Amino acid sequence: xxxxxxxxxxxxxxxxxxxxxxxxxxxxxxxxxxxxxxxxxxxxxxxxxxxxxxxxxxxxxxxxxxxxxxxxxxxxxxxxxxxxxxxxxxxxxxxxxxxxxxxxxxxxxxxxxxxxxxxxxxxxxxxxxxxxxxxxxxxxxxxxxxxxx
Numbered sequence: 001x002x003x004x005x006x007x008x009x010x011x012x013x014x015x016x017x018x019x020x021x022x023x024x025x026x027x028x029x030x031x032x033x034x035x036x037x038x039x040x041x042x043x044x045x046x047x048x049x050x051x052x053x054x055x056x057x058x059x060x061x062x063x064x065x066x067x068x069x070x071x072x073x074x075x076x077x078x079x080x081x082x083x084x085x086x087x088x089x090x091x092x093x094x095x096x097x098x099x100x101x102x103x104x105x106x107x108x109x110x111x112x113x114x115x116x117x118x119x120x121x122x123x124x125x126x127x128x129x130x131x132x133x134x135x136x137x138x139x140x141x142x143x144x145x146x147x148x149x
């Protein structure tokens with residue numbers, strides 16, 4: 001399947017969209033500029049002393065790019081250990097450093113929501129009623145106006 005076909009599939013039929021019954025962690029990524037938000041829900045299992053993402057879902061108040069990024073990132077994260085998920089977040093952020101900020105914002109919001117959910121789970125191991133972690137994006141998804149000569 002071509003990259004374009006994969007993007008269209010994720011846009012037309014997003015994977016992992018919705019709440020996750022029996023989730024034991026959630027994290028929020030948000031854009032303070034326009035109110036867009038992504039929440040990532042995790043069902044984590046402990047396997048041989050390692051935290052593993054058994055199931056994952058997301059919900060978003062955002063544009064179609066946010067939905068596509070949420071679908072793709074959650075598909076990649078399912079089944080990963082927390083170390084693997086942290087590597088996925090790092091790799092995503094490195095890729096986003098190479099694109100214009102307004103194009104990176106939506107994917108950054110999803111990656112940060114996943115990071116927040118991982119952090120929430122870790123914190124709840126120490127304090128079971130710890131509130132959900134929230135991260136704000138650093139990029140702005142508003143396209144910059146072209147300078148006029």
